[in-house]
Amino acid sequence: MIKLGSLLLVLVLVLSLAGCAEKTPAVETTLVVGSSEISGNFLSGFGDSAYDVWVRELISGYETYSTTPTGEIVLNKTVVKNLKTEIDTVGNKTYTFDLHKDMKWNNGTVVTAKDYVFYILWYASPAWTEAGATSTVGEGLIGYQDYYEGEVDRFKGVKLINDYSFSVTIDAEELPYFFETNYASFIPAPMAVWAPGATLDINADGAKIAGLDLVKTASTVATTERFKPTVTSGPYKFVSFENSAVTVKINENFKGTFENKKPQLTYVVIKSINMTTDVDQVINGEIDLVTGVIEGEKIEKAKASKTTSVNYYARNGFGGVFMHCDFGATAIPEVRHALAYLMDRDEIISNVLGGYGSVTNGYYGLAQWMYTKNKAAIDAFPHFVRNIAKANELLNQTEWKFEADGKTSFDPAKANAAGTYLRYNAKKEKLVIKHFGTEDNTVTDNVEIQFKANTPLAGIDFTIARGDFDALLDNYYYAYELKPEERVYHSYNLATNFGATFDPYYSFHSDFLGTWQNANQVNDPELDALMIKMRSLEPTQVTEFSAAWLEFQKRWYEILPIIPLYSNQYYDVFGAGVKGVNTTPFSTWAAIICDISK
Template sequence: MKRLLVLVLATALVAVSLVGCTPNSTSGTMIVGSPAISGDFIYGFGNSSYDKWVKDLTGGFMGTHYVTADGAYAVNETVVKDLKIDKDADGNKTYTYELQQDLKWNDGEPITAKDYVFTLLWEASPEWAGAGATSSNGDGLVGYEAYHEGDSKVFAGVKLIEDYKFSVTIDAEQLPYFYEVEYGSCRPLPMHAWTVKAAIESDENGSQLTTTAETEEWTLKYGTKRISQTERFAPTVTCGPYNFVSFENNAVTLKANPEFKGDWAGKKPQLEFVIIKYINQDTDVDQVINGSVDAVVGVIEAEKIEKARNDANTKFTDYPRNGYGGVFFHCDFSPTNDPNVRKALAYLMDRDEILKNVIGGYGSTVNGMYGFAQWMYKDNKEAIDNLPNLVLNQDYANDLLDETEWVYDKDGNAFDRSKATKDGGYFRYNKEGKPLVVEHLGSEDNNVTDNVEIQWKANCPYAGIDFRLTRCDFSKLLKHYYGGFDLGAERQYNSFNLATGFTATFDPYYDYHSKFYHQMYMQTEQLKDDRMDEITVRMRRYEPEQKQEYSAAWLEFQQLWNELLPVIPLYSNQYHDIYRGKLSGFNTNPYHDWTDIICQISKTK
């Protein structure tokens, strides 16, 4: 995953009006409704699903590989003319790419090998991290640690060979890796636009960025800082099917890129404009039905789904979700730093009631970090279904809390659960006299937020927990979720209701290994556990062909995750992408959202 997990509102419903791909013409406008947009529009900043749509439509599609409809990786032949993979005597593995020579940036400049090498030199640099960005790009390649830590200016495993040829070499110590193609793949960044005064020096020892200026006017530190303050919010030179136009009044406007060669199948967009704008999530499906927007995607609520199904002018595509929704904890912040507090909170909600109220018959509860679309889940379904089930049990929640520091009442006496009633007011304290307070942050216009509030307000008083809930827009929620550890005195919240979508690469190393503790956008639950470190490393160390061994390790991970419970898993479900009857080709699936298949969707007037 490399924290490519896209965290979305548990009721992430998106409005889309899309036009199909026929040769040599663009017309019409697509309106995409979303919750609040954060405004981070280049890779490395933010993980909002809605910002990522903009990133992918403007900066995606020119990677060396793409993900197929069944979740497999394939070489992107629109980009790659030839790929050779060689292994040396030391076990290092080199991917040598020859690029197609008709790729262009939206300003008409050619996309060449130096743009791919530049991406690795830029995103793996300590200067990029110093500018506030997060990236695992280049991890696994020879010389990555020395380059990333600033001990070397040369990235040994990256070489610029010719104008349209480059190579990356995977370190033998990082092999085998079950998702090896992740190490060997690459995408471009516009070197000519981002670093006017920089050049790439490359030889048998690797590659490095240098300055072409007669004086030291340009440095990587200066360059990364400038991009983080400019292109981050309004990207100019890009390679995707759409160009960024503006972000105003909570709406992003994109325009078709005439220089775009095509997606992996060679298809081009036919819609001239795409607009992604904030809409009220309570009325999103209604807006499809009345024609205000053309589609909403990722619909989970049964009531909305039924309403759309009963409308003659509305269509839908449904598919099993490659992800899950839950209540995500900060495991480094009291009181949810104690796993028994986290577990107690899980036993103080009726997940089946939440499921019924939100999803109806279009999903099921889950007991781990998985989605029903994953092949690993299908392989291990019986064992997964036998994981400890988190059911409402106030007595057991109290038993768990009796094993924590929160065993006193306000007067310093032993907590007496018989005095804890639905009226509240009788709370647990620790020996320092601090009350057991859990602060939850939920998004506005969100049915899951409403149901979490109902459950915890009804049940937390019986366990002596002072539960408090705050609502905010999605952007503020993400600020606290991703960066809570860095907020100092402003830090307030223990839990957040969110949902996550997995990529084709399920690699929880970047999500739960302590190496990434307190790194922005990575290890977001802030969990430290030696056993978790061990299993997340071991899961990676299989050959791509060792599916059975990887699947067994995946099950071990799920069992440990269920024990530590950094998230209360609530549901995985059947997604419904609901759209106007004027759209066709809307064949989304667990591995392709609407941005991935933008060139396959058409719209009649």
């Protein structure tokens, strides 16, 4: 049986840093980018928003594999001088990386193979987990599980050869894997800064970090470098996170992206703003760039303005109502499906997106090649439309099928818009749904309108709370840590984007129950098997992967951890003086920061 590999963290780390000029700018320039609330987690593994990821993309570099703007995963030859792969007699596959010798950290010290080996050992260590991080770095390699769980203190599948060469060996039991290069995708971590005085101890049993208390050191990094990284490898270096704004400055020691290009802007500021007026702020010159604009009214305003330009592309993701599948009423599939029938998705899309999006029927985005190949089959899935009778039919199959006495059958004909006639179970407990949405958000507004109008007609006691984005993420990702009596919310309106690698194993497999990665807390053996089937293919088995993807979508639709609402076109709106915002479904503005000038 194939062991289970690593990808969530790697997905972020292999994002490419593409485009730009070769010289440090002679005149200082600053790009100000608008965002929602920034969590402040600038090291991977602590749950974060897309805005934290932007910062990591700006300050991280020298990845062994990069993602191009078209979604192709390529060897980063700016980093890797030579790559050798070999398979032994039992099927283990070794990747040996010979590195270039001219890579530097932002403080001018040299990046070596030790920093890559240290990165793997650090992120895969139980000490990092004890510090509160979740990581999948190193999964798939020989000896990962024993090292990760603390059974041994050496990682068998990792080897430091010399100052500029290291190797990793993928366990034969992990192969084939459709996205195999993800097992060999790494960035460096600054060993001398995170673990001063440490050494790497290498012998026939593997590699380990020696010479310090790793648990204590990991805890220190998790409370310092996590929030204020000091030594970094990307095109920019961290300056500050103050007054809801992150400032980074050009890293003069950055060698270049996988295309051998360097940054042009002196400073980049990511600033939390009122997203209701984000496009207006670009038009008025208060900020330079906002991304991922989806509202039709805003898009039309930006296109009509003489002070702005736009770049648009099909979204590699979707928006929906995300539910916890282990808590209260939303633990029941029939309730989740009933909620899908208690909203008019077309009306939401019309109100929010105008003509710039469409309904979706699964866990995909319009830019995914798998969707393009399977479009007819996916579009043939039954559509969720507002259907009060269907919702009541589904709810009658659950424990909430009685009136307040817990005995008399619920009569849908008595349900009313005022919500005075509700569903109860035999314990006389009401059917309650508590939703959390962000403030100043048109999607939240429209989800509230739909649910408040329709849930009473199915006997549901629905309430909604609003807060900032950081509070929403904290509740969504970490509610599993609370006692059942302390938990509050069942559902959230959110959106997600996919990388070039699509491996939902890391989001829905039961191996990740009780972690923030499986935030919906899905536990479905049939879905588990389909996700393993998808990933257990050779990289060349594209047709088979596409077919397995469709099977996955069908089962996902049946259990419905998320009510899919829309996929759409993203519009990035920027001041007329900003150049090079050539974003794509696979490259954010931060990933192509070196293309951007002002």
